[in-house]
Amino acid sequence: MTPYQRWTLRTDATSYTVRLSADGPWAELDAWGPHGVETGPSALDWSHRTHFFTPADAAPAEYLPYGLRPFTGADLVASRPGEERGVWWEFAGAEEDEGALRLAFTDEVLGLRTVLCYRTVPGTDVILRWTEFTSSRELRLERLDSAAVTVPVTGPARLTYLTGQWSQEFQHTRLDLSRGTFSMGSTQGAPGHAYAPWLAVQDGENGPAYGVALEWPGNWHLTAQAEPGGFVRVRAGRxxxxxxxxxxxxxxxTTPRLACAFSAEGLDGLSRVWHRYERHLSGERLRRPRKVLYNSWEATAFDVDAAGQLELAKTAADIGAELFVVDDGWFTGRADDTGGLGDWYPDPAAFPDGFGRFVDDVRALGLDFGLWIEPEAVSPGSELYAEHPDWVYRIEDRPARLVRNQLLLDLGRTDVQDFVIGTLDRLLTEYDISYLKWDMNRPPTERSRPGAGPADRLDLDAQHVAGYLHVLDHLRSAHPHVTVEGCAGGGARVDHATLARTDVLWPSDNTAPLDRLAIQYGFLHAHAPHVMSSWVTDAPGVFDPRSRSLAFRFVNAMCGVLGIGADLRHWDADQRAEAARWIARYKDVRDVVHLGEARLLGSPRDVTCGVQYDGADGRTVVAALSTGPLDGAPLVPGRPARLRLRGLDAAATYRDADSGAAYSGAHLLHYGLPFAWSAAHDAELVVLTRE
Incomplete structure (x- = not known):
C-alpha cells in the first residue's frame, strides 16, 4: 500500500477524489470540482508542519475520531461505557465499485469497525456519504456524524444557509466566516422552523459553490469550522x-446520508444541482401532474360541514381547480384545537348523509378529493388517549406539557405505528381519497418511554424517525395512487428523507404575498419547484404588509405547485374570472415549471425579481414580480424595469406567446425583458418560444 493511494468518484460534471493520508491512518479530500480537477497538485495540500496541534487536526480529513483528532473537531466520539473516550484506528482496506467506494478503519482495542461510504447518484452531481459502525463490544457513541467535507478558501468563506421561525421559514441568509465555528441544528424532533439542514460554502461572494444537505427528519446539527490552514471543514450528523x-x-x-453537491456556476448553479437530485428522488412519480388544489382551511377553519364544503368545492371547480382538500375539523370532537386528535372518524353531525356520500359529491364535480390528518398527535380528551395513555411521550411523575393543546404519540413504538397505518389504510380504503396532507404541529417535549428500560439506552429520536419513515413507506407501497403532502406547522420538516417519500412539501403557513416571496426565494435555493406547494389566499402581510394584486399572488404561487386557499365565497365575479384565467395558464406551463431548469432572477430585495424555467420543449417561462413602489417608475419616469434572463442561446430568437414580440437571445441576456409596472400591474407571466 502506498500512502498516496487515491480513489476518484465521478458524477455527470464533477470529480471527487479521496486519498489516504501520508501522515496517519485517515482519508483526506484530495480534489473536488469539475472533471479533471484531480489532475495537478492538490489545492488541499498543506505544509505538514504543526505547532500545538497534531497533523490530524490540520488535515482536510474526510472523517476522524476523537483520539486521533483531539483539538479541531472530531466526527466520532466513542468509548466503552465508563471508560476514556477515544478511537485510534488503522486502515483496513477499500472496496471500490462503479460509482461507489467503501473505506474501512478498525480499532482492535475498542472493538470498533468504521466504514466510510460513498455513492454517486446517476444523472446528478450529488455524492452521498454516510458512515457505518460495527462493534464487537458494547460501545457508547457520543458523536456520530455522517461525514465531513473540506473546502479550500483564500479568504473569508461565504456561508449561505436558510433561517427563520414559524411563518418566516427559509430566509436566505449569508455569513462571512474568516475564523471560528458556525453551527446550527435542531433538537425538536424535526429539522425545525429555525434552520434547514442545508448549507452552501463559497470562496468569496461569487466563487464556485459547494453544498451539503442532511437526510434526516429528526434532531440534527451542521457545523462549519474555518481552520487556520485556509480550509473550511463542514461536518453534519444526527x-x-x-x-x-x-x-x-x-x-x-448506519448514520443518515449527507448529500454533497458542487457547481462551478455558484449558488445559482448549485440550486439546479439540488433540483435535479430531487427530481431523481421523486422517480416515476415526477411524471404525475401536480394538480391545482383548493384547501378549505382559510375559508372555514374548524367550522366544517358538508354543505359549506360542497359550496366551496363547486366554486373551486368552476375556476378550474382539480382537487379539493378538506383540512382540519372534519373528524369527531374537533370543534377547535382542544379536542379530537387521534379519533380519526368523520363527524356524523357534520356529514349527516355520510362521509362517503360527501366525498362522492365532491368527486361528481370533477374534483379529486384530499384530506388533512395529523397522525402523530393526540388530544388529551380523545378516546385514543383514554384507551392508550402510555402511547404518548411522557416522563413518569412529571406533568405532561401541552403544545397547541395536544400531546405527541411515540411513533417509535411498533403498536403506535400499527395504529397509524391501520388508520390510514381504513380512511384510504373506505373513502375515495387521492391526496393526503400529513401535518405535525408540535415538537416532542417530555420525551421518554417509561418502563422500556434505561432511558439513556432508548435512542428515541432515531426510533421516531424510523417509525415515521416506515409509515410513509407503507403509504407509498399500499396506496401508490395517493399524493402525499408533507407539512409540520409549515416548513418544519423539510429534508431529503421526507421528500423522497412524499410528493409535495408545505414551506410555510404564511401565504401573504411578499412574505411568501421571500420564503420561496430561499426554498428554491435548496429545493425543487415540483415539491413546493404554494397557495393563493387573501392573507395580509405579516412581516411585509404592502398590498399586492391577485395577479401577483397567482404568479408567485405558480412558481411551484399551485393551490388556492382563499374563501372563494367572498370573491366577486371578476376575481373568479381572473383566477380561472391564471389557473388555465398554469396548467399550460406547469410541465415546464416542474420539469425544466430553474434560475432565480434577482432577489426579493430587488425592485423586480423572478424565476426563469427552461423547458425541454423549447419554451422559457418567466414569472416576473414587482417588489418596489408601484408607480411605474422604478428607474426613471417612463422607462420600464428590466429582468435579465440567463442560460439562453444568444444567437436564437425568442417570441412572446402573448404579445408576439420577438427578442434575440443576446437582447434578453444583455438587456432583459421589459416590464412597465404600475399599481394595476405588479406581476406577469411571460412564455417565450424559441424559434
Missing part, C-alpha cells in the same frame, strides 16, 4: 436525544 447511542456486540449502526 443528534441523539439522550446524548449518546449505545452499540451492542455485533450490531451495525
Amino acid at each position: 443528534v441523539p436525544h439522550e446524548g449518546a447511542v449505545y452499540l451492542t456486540p455485533g450490531e451495525t449502526l
Whole structure:
C-alpha cells in the first residue's frame, strides 16, 4: 500500500477524489470540482508542519475520531461505557465499485469497525456519504456524524444557509466566516422552523459553490469550522436525544446520508444541482401532474360541514381547480384545537348523509378529493388517549406539557405505528381519497418511554424517525395512487428523507404575498419547484404588509405547485374570472415549471425579481414580480424595469406567446425583458418560444 493511494468518484460534471493520508491512518479530500480537477497538485495540500496541534487536526480529513483528532473537531466520539473516550484506528482496506467506494478503519482495542461510504447518484452531481459502525463490544457513541467535507478558501468563506421561525421559514441568509465555528441544528424532533439542514460554502461572494444537505427528519446539527490552514471543514450528523447511542456486540449502526453537491456556476448553479437530485428522488412519480388544489382551511377553519364544503368545492371547480382538500375539523370532537386528535372518524353531525356520500359529491364535480390528518398527535380528551395513555411521550411523575393543546404519540413504538397505518389504510380504503396532507404541529417535549428500560439506552429520536419513515413507506407501497403532502406547522420538516417519500412539501403557513416571496426565494435555493406547494389566499402581510394584486399572488404561487386557499365565497365575479384565467395558464406551463431548469432572477430585495424555467420543449417561462413602489417608475419616469434572463442561446430568437414580440437571445441576456409596472400591474407571466 502506498500512502498516496487515491480513489476518484465521478458524477455527470464533477470529480471527487479521496486519498489516504501520508501522515496517519485517515482519508483526506484530495480534489473536488469539475472533471479533471484531480489532475495537478492538490489545492488541499498543506505544509505538514504543526505547532500545538497534531497533523490530524490540520488535515482536510474526510472523517476522524476523537483520539486521533483531539483539538479541531472530531466526527466520532466513542468509548466503552465508563471508560476514556477515544478511537485510534488503522486502515483496513477499500472496496471500490462503479460509482461507489467503501473505506474501512478498525480499532482492535475498542472493538470498533468504521466504514466510510460513498455513492454517486446517476444523472446528478450529488455524492452521498454516510458512515457505518460495527462493534464487537458494547460501545457508547457520543458523536456520530455522517461525514465531513473540506473546502479550500483564500479568504473569508461565504456561508449561505436558510433561517427563520414559524411563518418566516427559509430566509436566505449569508455569513462571512474568516475564523471560528458556525453551527446550527435542531433538537425538536424535526429539522425545525429555525434552520434547514442545508448549507452552501463559497470562496468569496461569487466563487464556485459547494453544498451539503442532511437526510434526516429528526434532531440534527451542521457545523462549519474555518481552520487556520485556509480550509473550511463542514461536518453534519444526527443528534441523539439522550446524548449518546449505545452499540451492542455485533450490531451495525448506519448514520443518515449527507448529500454533497458542487457547481462551478455558484449558488445559482448549485440550486439546479439540488433540483435535479430531487427530481431523481421523486422517480416515476415526477411524471404525475401536480394538480391545482383548493384547501378549505382559510375559508372555514374548524367550522366544517358538508354543505359549506360542497359550496366551496363547486366554486373551486368552476375556476378550474382539480382537487379539493378538506383540512382540519372534519373528524369527531374537533370543534377547535382542544379536542379530537387521534379519533380519526368523520363527524356524523357534520356529514349527516355520510362521509362517503360527501366525498362522492365532491368527486361528481370533477374534483379529486384530499384530506388533512395529523397522525402523530393526540388530544388529551380523545378516546385514543383514554384507551392508550402510555402511547404518548411522557416522563413518569412529571406533568405532561401541552403544545397547541395536544400531546405527541411515540411513533417509535411498533403498536403506535400499527395504529397509524391501520388508520390510514381504513380512511384510504373506505373513502375515495387521492391526496393526503400529513401535518405535525408540535415538537416532542417530555420525551421518554417509561418502563422500556434505561432511558439513556432508548435512542428515541432515531426510533421516531424510523417509525415515521416506515409509515410513509407503507403509504407509498399500499396506496401508490395517493399524493402525499408533507407539512409540520409549515416548513418544519423539510429534508431529503421526507421528500423522497412524499410528493409535495408545505414551506410555510404564511401565504401573504411578499412574505411568501421571500420564503420561496430561499426554498428554491435548496429545493425543487415540483415539491413546493404554494397557495393563493387573501392573507395580509405579516412581516411585509404592502398590498399586492391577485395577479401577483397567482404568479408567485405558480412558481411551484399551485393551490388556492382563499374563501372563494367572498370573491366577486371578476376575481373568479381572473383566477380561472391564471389557473388555465398554469396548467399550460406547469410541465415546464416542474420539469425544466430553474434560475432565480434577482432577489426579493430587488425592485423586480423572478424565476426563469427552461423547458425541454423549447419554451422559457418567466414569472416576473414587482417588489418596489408601484408607480411605474422604478428607474426613471417612463422607462420600464428590466429582468435579465440567463442560460439562453444568444444567437436564437425568442417570441412572446402573448404579445408576439420577438427578442434575440443576446437582447434578453444583455438587456432583459421589459416590464412597465404600475399599481394595476405588479406581476406577469411571460412564455417565450424559441424559434
